[in-house]
Each structure stands twice: as structure tokens, then as C-alpha cells.
Amino acid sequence: MKKSLKKIGNANPVMTQRFGADPYAMVYEDRVYLYMTGDDFIYDETGEIKENNYSNIYTINVISSSDLVNWTDHGSVYAASEKGAASWGTNSWAPAAACREIDGKMKFFLYFANGGNGIAVLSSDSPTGPFTDPIQKPLVSRETPGCASVTWLFDPAVLVDGEEAYLYFGGGVPSPEQAANPGTARVAKLGKDMISLDGEPKTIENVSYLFEDSGINKINGKYIYSYCSNFSVPWEKKEELGFECGEIVTMEADEPMGPFKQGKGILKNPEAFFGVGGNNHHCMFEFHKQWYMAYHSRILEREMGVLKGYRSTNIDRVTISEDGTITPIQGTEKGVAQVGTLNPYERQMASTMAVMAGIRTAPYGENSVRYGSGDMIVTGISTGSWIGIYGASFGSEGAQEIQFEIRGKQQGKILVYMDIPEGKAVAEIEAAADSEEEFGTVAARLAATVTGTHDIFFVFEGEGYELKSWKFC
Template identity: 50%
Template sequence: MTTQLKQATGKVPPSGNPLVAHRYGADPYALVFGDRVYLYMTNDALEYDESGVVKENSYSSINTITVISSADLVNWTDHGAIAVAGPEGAAKWATQSWAPAAVHKVIGGKDQFFLYFANNASGIGVLSSDSPVGPWVDPIGEALILRSTPGVEDVTWLFDPAVLVDDDGKGYIYFGGGVPEGQFAEPGTARVMRLGEDMTSVVGTAEVIPAPFMFEDAGIHKWNGVYYYTYCSNFYDGERPEGSPPAGEIAYMTSDSPMGPWSYQRTILKNPGHFFGVSGNNHHAVFEFHDSWYIAYHAQTLSKAEGIANGYRSTHLNRLTHHEDGSIQEIHADYEGVQQLGTLNPYERIPAATMGWSAGVKTASLTAGGEQIVTDIENGGWIGLSGVDFGSRGAETFQASVLGLEAGGVLELHLDDPAGPLAGKLSVSAANGAEWTELKTEVHGAVGVHTLYLVFTGADGKGLFKLAAWQFTAEA
């Protein structure tokens, strides 16, 4: 019997965008630590009406933030959702968690990580951790920035933070948005403020950033001694003065100081509708990784492919270039994405929730806030991993941590295509799902660099098994 392979939706090999296809993720923000980049995202999740039909994303019930990370920018590891707001969250005073920003700082000789988030548009909170993936705690037990904070009384929307730790160790937070009635050209709602040495307090008074046609989405980065403040322009449909940013685009301003004064430059990223045929808000983050610059942004490509583009967004990645004069080259957003950095080492233990592409699988937490596993595996489902380097000797065995379910199944190892050459099979017996097992099988023909596909086969409509991690051993 031939298994009918599931079709990739949204992210189709060899394209790199959107970054993952098994979940949504909006408002990306990047943190580079060690040899990995971590992307923190608003956890868009489908909402349904009384008839079970997907309705427009209201954002009203989003109280978690998702994290993915990568060393090569093509294969991404899902670290799951951070419980941020609400009774089950770290910040119980908050009701929502939107548009995160994350940063690393060494304090007292110790690596510390800070995760800033918007409690809808009414304030900004902060969580802290000693790891980029948590666990996270609320170090102050209340909002970091509220309308009582000096200098923000007239900000329409207190949200969309971005954070910079400068070369001297001083921290700054950028935030704000919204358009007071009739003030489209000069909303005056963007702010910058000093953070305390502890990164969990603010210092002094927030200063206005005079961003033309400001709407939302603060961004900040530093290049060659120049500070770049980036933001999304508003959707005013009337006449705009020459040189003003068009509607819904990412624009930038520059300064010689993290607090300003700022000079407006131009826009660098058109609205997603220009590239992908589905418009919406525009949200981004600029970061450096291995001496190259990138821009992460969101678009409704996955939900469009699924036929439900109702405000459910996915993160994308493209290169960003600074010219010698300091100007930023306009970005062309696309499905292709970015070039893979290096290869994936299959002789290290790989979390199962690491994917270049996928179909017919989902992820879930093994324990609350813990390691992510691959679940809801369907017959014909698969995971693809790009640039897997088996070396000149090749692989001898494959082993995986699995949890058998009612039907059990087979994990097949294919090279270069889900239906490509078969390198090995791992049989997983039917079980009651009570005990994780480490299984091993022989491998043949896995030599050199390939795209590796883990293909899952078994009975239709029944639980096959769950997958936690896997690893190859090299030929002796």
C-alpha cells in the first residue's frame, strides 16, 4: 500500500518564507544570543464563530508569546508558547500580551534576558529570565509603563515596544502609536525612554520621536554609530506631502543619539499586500546575525494558503542592506527568504520540533512550559530539514525518542524529497501513550549533504505516535 503524502501549505520547499507552517506568529522581534537567533512573536490563534467558522482575528484573547530559534535561518526550532498574561501567566495583572521585544544584558556577571510586551494598548510589561527560552517571571509585579509614566500621558496606544542595550550598557525602550483625531501627518505618539540599569525600571521622562504619519510598530538598531528608529506608517487615505511615507509601510529615521533628535529618511518595506496579495498591518524587527543584517516581518501568507486570511499572520525573513552612506536599501519581500547559514549536524541530538518544512504535524509542550514535541502526526505527514550534512563517511544508525499511541506507525527517512530515496525505517509499536521509548534502526545511503525528510506512515484517522527528539550516529 502506498501512503498518500500530505501537501505542504504556506511554506513549500525550497522556499524559506514563512518561517514555519505548523503555527502562526506575528509582530516578530529578534534576539541574537550565542550562535542562534530567537524570534518572539504574538501568538495568533484561530477564533471561531458560533457556527465553527473562522472569524476575523480580534487579538482580544492573546495572552501568550511564541518563540522559535535557528542557527542557520532555514531550520527553525519551536520552543512553544510563553504564558505571559492572565491567571495562568507570569504577569497576572495583564490581560493580553502583544508585540514582544526581547533583549540580553549581563548584570552582575550573569546573563539576563528581558521580555517586554504590550498589555493590549494600555501599557507595557516586562518579564525576566536567565535563559532566552525561559522560564520567565514577573520581576516587578505590575506594568513597567502606564499612562502615569512621565511623558506618555498623550500617547494614544501604549504598546509595541522595542529595546536597545547600547555599547555602554545603557538601555532604552521605544514604544507608542496611534493617531489622535485628525493628526495623521504628525501624530506625535512615538516615544523613547531610558531604562534603569536593572532593565525593569524607567528613568526620567519619555521623549517624543516626531515620526511623520506614525501608526505603530517601534523598531531600533544601531549601525556604524548611527541609530535607526523604524516604524509603520498610518493608513491615512488623503493627500500626503511629497517625501511622506505611503500608507502601511516601514519607514526609518536616524540620529546620532539613542534619544534623538531624529531625522526622517524614507520607507524601506512596502505593505505585505504589495508582495503577497493580502494586506494588513506591517510589523518588523531589524537585527544582525553573523555579520549580515536581516529584517523579520509578518504577512498573512500561511492563512491565505489555508483560505482563512482573516488577520492571522506569519513571520518572514529577508536580507537588509546598509549602503556606505548609511541609507537602507529597499527590501523586496518574497517567499524565497534567505540563504541557509551553514549545515545541520545530524550527529547532535535534534529536538523533533525543528523544521525546515512540514505537513500533517503539530507541536505541543511535553510538560508545562517545557520541551516541545511533535504531535498530531497524520499518516503521510512529514518534516523536512534543509542542508543536513552526513559527512563523507555517512550515517550508520538513527535513533529517536517516541511515544507510541493507539495505532503506532513507521518513521521513514527519505533524502531530498518526501518520496525520495529511502535511507531507513523506524517502526513504532502501538501503545497506550504512557511511556517514552528510545528506538534505533540502521541507515543506508545517507552520505554528504541532503534535505532530510522524516515521513510518518500508519493508519488513517488514528493516533500514530509522538516524537520528542532524534539523532544519527556516524559510520565508524
């Protein structure tokens, strides 16, 4: 078996088939959708990996989960550049997402930074796309009132609060002398259409040692603005301030546009937990009455032996005390506990996984290929590749058969294991596809009825075939 880039049993990072930075979560119909900056390796003329300077990023990676450990890969939104929806833009950094019913129909919105010089907005009828640009220009630019002098006009966050919605953005330190109070955070009311501004942006006052990374949540009736502190926080003042360099810090207000009162640090720089740090970027979200923190770290590239600043997303639990304050969050590789179980009797996309090694995902279908996101298939299979799924509940009656949707030009085998990817397989399927273009169903009886709750592992032999979905019967 090929070596995974995360330990079996761990939930972090949430995705290892590619990078995903600056995570933003949207909960819709009992699923969490994560949108992430599409970090991608930059190479020099000799083929060596260069330090990540974010210049080649024009995609937004999308995954979703109903249990926070098994994530379905929905691909990469072509957000900016000539191929992207916002073809006028050059980069797509730090996405934010929201949904809202408009004219009787649910619409989905992606906000992202065009480098450090403005905010774009895309819209879709689905949380996974296709996303298009409804205004064909920046939503926020340096021509927007009050924004010309914002050092970094980026890192949006969005809050839908009843009938109103708000956009938060900005960051950067204009000069060393202004490090303690840069004055570069902004908030603006969004129009009812979510693709326009309703009034001029306002400065969020007295954001102590602001660096970047807007966050916004409504918790227990209070508006919690959060951000990453800059790297000029004096060491001797960390106790007085309640935070240090590169830490996620909170502020609180009674109204969505402030005024905000300074709070404390809640998530230290990832270096404190994983030994490698850098910029710190986060979002908080509530799912099944529990709050969570999504943030990025460099543990995926650490396992790859790269250490060039390429980021991946983690999720850990948030604890809110009785007085409403958020207790310091611990970054872990173990991650969060599974919320519920996965149903193996429902057809699951093969791109749904908790852990894997030696596979890739690719867009499937006309829209996904054109726009980058949507349905995905598992490809790049070779002997020793595998996929793991956590916590599938087979119930008391149990499963007796497994089915796969397969296509390809060569033959191989899929070995199905329960709990650990070795020992005696419960099924062995001949991955003999009838077509290179169309997916067909192959099935196999299980060696014994499977009951109860188990982790599932698919271990592959051979190559030249691809998977679309699977289900137990």
C-alpha cells in the same frame, strides 16, 4: 503525503504549525530567537472563524535557529491573563526581547503590550523561559509621566547599547488632523536592572505619519529608529516623503534618544508582495555580519483559505549601501539562504523543522507545561504527516544509522528520505514505543551510507506515537 502550507524549498513563513505575528529577534550564542504575538483563531457561535481582533491573545510564541531556515519550536510563553506570568494583564501584543548580564549572570527580558494601554516586562534565566513577572505591575502605564495621552501605549522595542539600555514604544493617531505628525512615539532610558525606567519617557519628535511598530537598531554607529506609517499618507506626496501608506520607515540619529532625522521607506506593506495586506510590523537584526528583516504577512492564512487577518512571520535580507542607507527590501516566499548547515550528528529536537505538514507540537516537561515555553515534542502524527529539514551536512565519512526518541501506545513507521520526500527511503523505522509516558530510543541502519549535504524528510505512517528527538550516527 499531506499538503504543506509552504512550498518545499521555501523558507517563508518561518513557522507553519501555528501563527506568529509582530516578530522581534534576539541573537544570543550564535542563535536567533524570534518572539511573536500568538495569533489564534477566534470563532463565532456557529464555529466559523471570525476576523482577527487580537482580543484573545495572551501568549508569545518562541522559536530559534542557528541557520535561519531550520527553526526549533520552543512553545508559547503564557504571558498575560489568569494563566500568564503577568496575571494582571489581559493581552500580550508585539513582544520585544533583550539580554544582559546582571550581577554576573545573564538575564533575559521580554517586553510586551497589554493591549494598547501599557508595557509589561517578564524575565528569565533562559531565552526560552520559564518567564516570570519580576515587578507584578506595568513597566509603563498611563500613569507614567508623558504617557497618559499616547493613543496606543504599545509596540515596544529595546536597545542595549554598551552600559545603557533604552525602551521605545507608542503609536496611534489622536485625530485625523494630526495624521501627519501624531506625536505619540516615546523613548525612555531603562534602569540597570532592565525592569525599571531611569527617568521620564521623552517624545520622539516629528515622526512623520506615525502609525505603530517601534523598531531600533545601531547600524554603522548611527541609531536607526523605524516604524510603520499610517494609512493617511497622501498618494500625491509619496515621492516627496519617500514612503506611502502602511510602509516601514526609518529615521536616523547620532544619539539613542534623538533628535532623529526623517529617512525613507524600506519595506512596503506586505500587500505589495503577496496580494494580501494589513498592518505592517517588523524588526531588523544582524546575524553572521549580515542584516535581516523579520516581518509578518498573511501568506499562511492565505494558503489555509481563511483571509481573516491572522499573521505569520517572514525573514528577508537587508542590504545597506556604502553611504549607510538601507535599500528597499523585497518581501519573498523563498526567504533567505541558509547560514551554514545543520549537524545531523548532534541530537536534534523533533520540533526543529524547515517545513512540515499534518503535525503539531506540544510542551514537554513540568516547566514547559506550566509556563508554556521550553522543551517541545512532535505530536498529532497520522499517516501522511511529515517533517522536512534543510541542509544537513553528513560530511565525507557519512552516516550509517538513525535514532529516534519515541513514546506512544500504537505502532507506525517513519520513512527517512534524502532531498525529496518520495522514491526510495534510506531507512524505515518501526515506531514501536515501549511506553506511553517515557521516551525510549529506537534505531535503524541506513540502506546505504549517507554523505554530503542533503535535505532530510521524515514521513510518518500510523498514529498514536510522539517524537522527542533524532540523530544520525
